Amino acid sequence: MPNYRRLIIPGATYFFTIVTYQRCPWLCTEIARQTLRESINKVRKKYPFSIDALVLLPDHIHCIWTLPPGDGDYATRLRLIKIFVTKNCGDDLRIDAKITKSRQKRKEKNLWQRRFWEHLIRDEKDFANHCDYIHYNPVKHGLCKTPREWQFSSLHRFVAQGLYAEDWGVYEIPDLLPTVVGE
Numbered sequence: 001m002p003n004y005r006r007l008i009i010p011g012a013t014y015f016f017t018i019v020t021y022q023r024c025p026w027l028c029t030e031i032a033r034q035t036l037r038e039s040i041n042k043v044r045k046k047y048p049f050s051i052d053a054l055v056l057l058p059d060h061i062h063c064i065w066t067l068p069p070g071d072g073d074y075a076t077r078l079r080l081i082k083i084f085v086t087k088n089c090g091d092d093l094r095i096d097a098k099i100t101k102s103r104q105k106r107k108e109k110n111l112w113q114r115r116f117w118e119h120l121i122r123d124e125k126d127f128a129n130h131c132d133y134i135h136y137n138p139v140k141h142g143l144c145k146t147p148r149e150w151q152f153s154s155l156h157r158f159v160a161q162g163l164y165a166e167d168w169g170v171y172e173i174p175d176l177l178p179t180v181v182g183e
Contacts, residue, residue: 006118010072013052013121015130018061018078019113025058026111028152031089039084047077053131056152057141062134064121074118082112131158132174139169146170 026032033056040051048071054063067074121127135158138150147155147169158164168174 006075007120008072008074009120011067011069012072013064013066013127014074015064015119015121015134016062016074016078017117018063018082019116020059021112023059024111027056027061028058032085033152035085035089036081038088039081042084043077043080047071047073047080049074049077051154052127053134053154053158055134055137055150055154057138057143062137064127064130064134078116086111129176133176135164136169136174136176140176 020027027036036056048068050066052064052066054061065074065077119130121130135147135153135155138144138153139147144150147153148159148166155164155168159166159168
């Protein structure tokens, strides 16, 4: 069994990629979006964090979170969100993905990949680069022609706040990060 080492810094900002089991494309369904929203709100009441940027794609989520000072426990937050979604809409989604013996032994369902990818945001440039990566991701995956066409993205909030131009990513492809692990 590999020994996963994660960098945990209280109050830090992190980029995450969370992927569905076998890349099943269920995340953009109405019930999944609603349940995911409820789970995040519920977890944030007990374990606060801010969502700085987010994009929801059919089979994965990219997001940037900032944790409160003195708290570096992002793993518990992610685990609780996944558990809530699984318990509250897993059966309704009727995912047709075979559960392996290993997953059966661990009593895991067929909604989420077991692990997640995290990256500590180092500075403002790293933050901006990851925001661009998040917001351009639906175009990269061929889900839309321009970032603003994808409705499940914090891009719209960034435009409303004046952080991005209305036509960001339309005429010029942003200088994106190399492929992110977990993509």
